[in-house]
Amino acid sequence: MFSKYAYKSGEGRRRRTISRPVVAFFFGLIAMTSALLGSLNLTCAATQDVKIQLCMVIDGSGSINSADWSIIVNAVSKGVNETISHDGSVEFSIVQFGTAGSMRARTELPPTIIDDTTYIAVAGRVLAISKIGGETPMADGLYLAWKELRNSSNYQNVARQVINLATDGIPNIHNNNATSDLDGNGHVDAYDDVIAVVNDETTQGLDELDMEGIGNHFSDVNATWFRDNIVRPKPGISAPPFTKPGWIRKVSDANEFANTLGEKFKAIIGEGEQIWAPSPVGAFFASVITAGFASIVSSLASAVTNPESFPSQIVAQKISATLPETLKKWLQEFISAKRKLVIGSRAARVFTLTKLEAISYAVSLSFLTFAYSYVRVSDLSQIWILIPTVLATSIVVEFCKNFLISIVARVEGVWTEHRLWYFGLGTFLFSVLVFKVPFSSPARLTHNAPKFTKRSLGLVAAAQVAVALVLAAVFFSVFTMGWTVIGNIGLVMCLTMAFFDSIPIPPMNGHDVYDWSKILWLVLFITALTLYVLCVFVL
């Protein structure tokens, strides 16, 4: 068997192997750090803090009749009782706007943490809210809402501040907040005041503004204006579906508002929980165990294929003598299989998938989709909702990335195909099922050996890491634009792949890059690991 090492090093030079002492030292060091971080994790037991400040801004103007008002406050009260969680993670407040004398808005419920001791009183207080009536001073209502959120004692420690606006009309009271024509309709009016207030609030830290347009009088033109100018973050969307924060929903009347209120609360409050990152401890152990196992197998393979190059000849000979022939053969395959691709007769076209390749893509996409959906949901019944999004992300990350690299390699004269990698698949499933952290890769690119040089092998391997990092940047942009689910999954998937691919253990890509250029490997590895750690802690 002509191993990769022999091919790379040449006949007259010493062959490289990774010795067991090196592996043992490396993982000993990581184990010490693990113990340190693990102990930290135990000492800082999570305390349930307020995660979201939600202020409902309700239109109490004369256009809302008494019956509708009763339906609205009953629905909000029911939402406090049944939908908003009572674990202390939500701070809730209500502001009503309308005109009565000089008053344009008032706080109906000051910021209150909803927990087991407060929710009944809050629900009761909501029921007792009376309608103000009069005009629609929307800018004043939004201004007061942000004032309540900012002045709350929880403001500094809460991740998200959200305003939810419910109105059946348009702003018609000028509060002179705007000094210019912000919506470009030719004059400065109450609409511009609303935009100016929301712009100020966004600058000061408002994370999200969603709204509901109630009733048939709330026209599509109004909905479009609010969607384009008021909801945050921009760009606003029409809901449902609630694919990102910053949405507007039209409901036909107060009854529909009441019936869909629970869905709205779930969309707003659940948004924070939708962001997922591997737990630090899980990610650490998954990566160490996967890399450690690969190291051990790789070391054994080196001892079997090149016993003379093992640091201790006696140990290498003993290992070689102890292992059965079947295992030795498997170990040889483990190292050399990446470059043993047999070209089939149908693999003549650069842009076509071979049958085996298509199967490989299908299987690896299925596993990726299952894994990332499984780790993201708390309840398995929710997995079907996530699968389309995760599948789309997997196609971009796994298929597009690998197919692009395959085509480039094929054009360069090196036949490359996507194939399942059973070792990677095993460690991938292990890390998913045991740690709920997808690590490793169920498939990889294999190459036709004769035309590959150390440089071209290193280039293709480096491209796989670099493309994953570039895709991570793209998904991060998607994430920051508000498409949190697809951005979140794509970001974690790309950074996991980049980190895994840069690990310098044969037959992983990192080792090919290391063999070709140590400095390039160092740059890629540091970038990938740093971003992965940041993703785990900060996301």
Next chain:
Amino acid sequence: MRSPHWEYLAYVLLGVGTALLVSGIATLLYFQRHPEVNPQYGPYPIPLTIAGACTVVLSIFPFARSKKQRIKEIGENEACLPPPPPENPPPPP
């Protein structure tokens, strides 16, 4: 262990250490500016930074050892070489 093994160890330690150091400092700065984000991970950045710095320092030793070993190996290789052929006798006058 021969020099490539020491060199490999050194590069791995340098890579892991630098990544931990950079990510530790970055998370430390980020959590200082945004204490509300993932407060449960607040105690992690300092140990992460220290572990990273220690690992980077640790990588110096295998680098030094690798260099030393390489010189030794070159010496051994030269010792194994056959003696150089005798110089040509001076041309007859």
